[in-house]
Every structure is written in structure tokens, then in C-alpha cells.
Amino acid sequence: MSAPLESAALDAWYVVGRSVDVTSDARSATKLLGNPIVVTRGPDGTPLITADGRRLPTVERYGHVWTTLGQPNKPLFSIPEFDEPDRRIITAGAVRVKASGLRLVENFLDMAHFPFVHTDILGVPEQPEVVKYDVEIRDDEVWAENCKFYQPKAAATSFGGIVTDYTYRVLSPFNVMLYKSCPSAPGRLDAICLFVQPIEPDYSYALPVLAVIDSASTDTDVIHFQQTIFLQDRIILENQRPSLLPLSPRMETPTRADLVSVVYRRWLKEKGLRYGALERAA
Amino acid sequence: MSLVLHDYELDTGAYRARLLMKLLGLSWSSVPVDVFPGFEHQTDAFLAINPRGALPVLRDGGLVVRGTEAVLVHLAEAHDPSGTWLPREPAVRASVFEWLSFAGQELAAADAARLESMLGLPAPWPDAVARAHRALRILEAHLTLRSFAGASFLAGPAPTIADIACFAPVALAIDFQDALEDYPKLRAWTRRVRALPGFVVMPGIPEFL
DSSP, X not given: OXXXXXXXXXXXXXXXXXXXXXXXXXXXXXXXXXXXXXXXXXXXXXXXXXXXXXXXXXXXXXXXXXXXSSOOSSOSOOOGGGGOTTOEEEEOOOEEESSOHHHHHHHHTOOTTHHHHSBTTXXXXXXXXXXOXXXXXXXXXXXXXXXXXXXXXXXXXXXXXXXXXXEEXXXXXXXXXXXXXXXXXXTOEEXXXXXXEEEETTXXXXXXXXXXXXXXXXXXXXXXXXXXXXXXXXXXXHTOSSSSXXXXXXXXXXXXXXXXXXXXXXXXXXXTOOTTEEOOOO | OOEEEEEXXXXXXXXXXXXXXXXXXXXXXXXXXXXXXXXXXXXXXXXXXXXXXXXXXXXETTEEEESHHHHHHHHHHHHOXXXXXXXXXXXXXHHHHHHHHHHHTTTHHHHHHHHHHHHOOOOSSTTHHHHHHHHHHHHHHHXXXXXXXXXXXXXXXXXXXXXXXXXXXXXTGGGGTOOOTTOHHHHHHHXXXXXXXXOOOOTTOOSOO
């Protein structure tokens, strides 16, 4: 058995599957933070999640089912865009990644890799520069604003390159989202979330969900675009060493482009989050 | 003549069709199929197109071609004026079919191991990874023998549809955490395939094998 979980990991909400996949005739045996859990739906239609026979709290939101092994001191984070009536909510299913969930969140926050990992989609090698952006901690979330990046194909339906505006928002240690320019609806922002179910410290399920304005592309187009991007990331994530996220600033040398990752790691450290982090001997 | 591919970005069969069409300089349009997480390939609507419930399906004018091997053979026979992708010379042609069938049978374990590791889709065998490694060892041994004869590709002196059929599951072994470290001949061969004019990747194929 693993060591007892610290409160920063234990007392938090985690995604455990898409709502449509949680049905009363399916009992899905999965894991959360190393603990076996069983996910199904009760006769009353609400999700029924148990760990060692103990019934866990559940929330159903953002197209997914959420639970906790501990006692969160606040409700699940709020993403108001999901309530805007002209948005389509599109879930893309779980992709398994042999890497720390914290690495997944940090990769999601990183613009510098766009030209090299998502070549000719989210970036081009000729324009690799990450211009200065702002990062702050607001209501116990990490926000990075005024991010701009030249993208040849910013979304499933793009008609040529644009300079895309990004805002990143870290909702909790294992959940992150971004707002970005929507090529087919100028002035509006698409919302893209990456929810992570940490299975083990170095093994995660990634569940992307989008709340898009885009009326030009089908759900399948949007899912395929998202999966293409994420599968390009997956090889990088699985081959990054160490697979756990170092929180000490001495382990991996950041540049100015990595400001949001520096703040994210510091924020994790201040919370006392250790699950998926590389602990250095004192 | 218009080519339409029922396509999924992450399906290696559909990728093999895309890759060969690119190498032949063809253009086509795609009908995206929501294989994951939608399982659209198992719906009645898709089963009416292909009762086997699998990609790829290629429409070429009025002709409907179903399944990876059939699509590759059709593209080579109908759209390769050079005749090099499916040569007529009997010994080479027999070898092409040998490795086409290997790709559809033994190497299918590598596809299954990948889909299980990546998407949690249960493989048809409990030991898919071990089966995948047996297949990779067979291919490594074959390429070693070919190299003694001075040949760089699986069947003939030049690349054939056998190379296209076998490439994806090998190059994507990294998706089930195998970077082909024990298979130097396979790594070198994937680099030769990558170097073909018109080569196109699919997500997950690493640049550093």
C-alpha cells in the first residue's frame, strides 16, 4: 500500500469518467490516487461510487462524473461558460498516459512546444517566440493572461493562420482549462478543459472537454482535432524524465516562456501537494 | 475519379490508406468516423457500409473497397502507373502478400496493445504485448536476412504496399511504451519509410526512432 495521502491531494474533487459512460448496467472498476473505486449509477439515476464498500460523494458537471476520497473544503470549481446556451459541450473520452497528472497539466499550459510538437497546426517552427504574458494567482487558481501565439490551424475549422489569444486557468492541481480565440466566431472565446484522473503518481487518464461556439464543424471534427493534438502530446509526456513533476526550481531550468509553469509549481508546493510530484531528499 | 475515405485520424488502417494515397500523389476527401469515444463504426449506419465494422473503407467512383489489405491492393492496382507498389514479378508479389497478411494477423497484436494502452479498449488476447513482441521479432529477423541480400525493404528492391501495411503498427509501438530499442533493423527501416517522398505522419509516430 502507498503512503497516506496529503490533504492537498485527498480533499479535492476528481473526474472519474464521462456522464454518458456511467450507466446502471455498467460497473466500472477503476482507480483514483492509487485506490480502487467502483463507478456505476444507482437506481435513482445519480452516480454511485464506492471505495472499499464506502460510498463516496459525487457531483455530475461539465459532461463528467466527479468524486473525492476526502472532504473538500469547497465545491467543485465553477466554469460559467458551460451554462451559455449557444455553446456545444463536447467530451472526447479518456486517453491513458504513463506520466504524472501534474506533467499533463503543465504540458497543457506550455505554448513554447506548439511549433515543434504540433507543427503546422498550433504553431510553425519559423515563429517559435512566446511573447511576454501575465500570470497571477486569483481565488486560489493560477491564471495566465494576454498570451498570444501565431497558429496556422487554431481549431477544427480554420481558414488560414491567425494570432490566437489565449487565457489559461488552472482550476485545481489536476484540472486545467484555456480560453482561446474562436476562428469561426470573432470576439468570442472557445473553452477547452483538460480534466485528469490520477490513477497512480506516474499514470493518468486525461479527459478533455470542450465548450465551443464553433458552428461550422461537427462534434466528430472537434473530437478528432482534439485527439490529434493530445496524441502528439502523449509521446512527449510518456518519454519525459523524470515522469514525476519536480517542484524544486533547481531540477529543471525554466525560461521566461515558462513563467506560468514556475508559478504553477510554486503554487503546488505551497499547497503541500506531493501526489505526482518528485520529492527531493532533504 | 473521386476518392473518398471513411477515416479516423487514430486508426492505423485508415492511416495506411492515407499514407499510400499521399505517396502516390493522390488527393481524396475524408468522411470522419467517430470511432472513439463514439463507437460509430459499430452503429447500424456504419455496418451498412462495412458489415465488418472496421476502417478503412475507400470509395473510388462507384466502387466500395473495405479493409486495409483490399484498399492497399486496390490503390496500387488502380492508381500506381509505375507498378512498383505491387510488382507483377511472381517472387516479389508472393512476398508482398506474405507480409500483407502478416500485417493483418500477427502485427494486429501491436495495434491491439496500442489501443488498450492508450484508450483502455480491451485487447482480444490477454497477452497482446507479448504477441506484439513476437511479431516484431519476426519482422526484425526478416529485415536482417534482407540486409544480408543488400535489400532495404520487406518484399522487393523498392518499397511496396507490404512496407506500408507493416509500418504503422511498428512505428506506433511507442504508444504501448516500446521505443523499439531491441529492434535496430526495424528502427532503420522505419527511417527509410519516413524518408519516402510524400511521407505523412499520423499522431503518435515519433520523430526520433
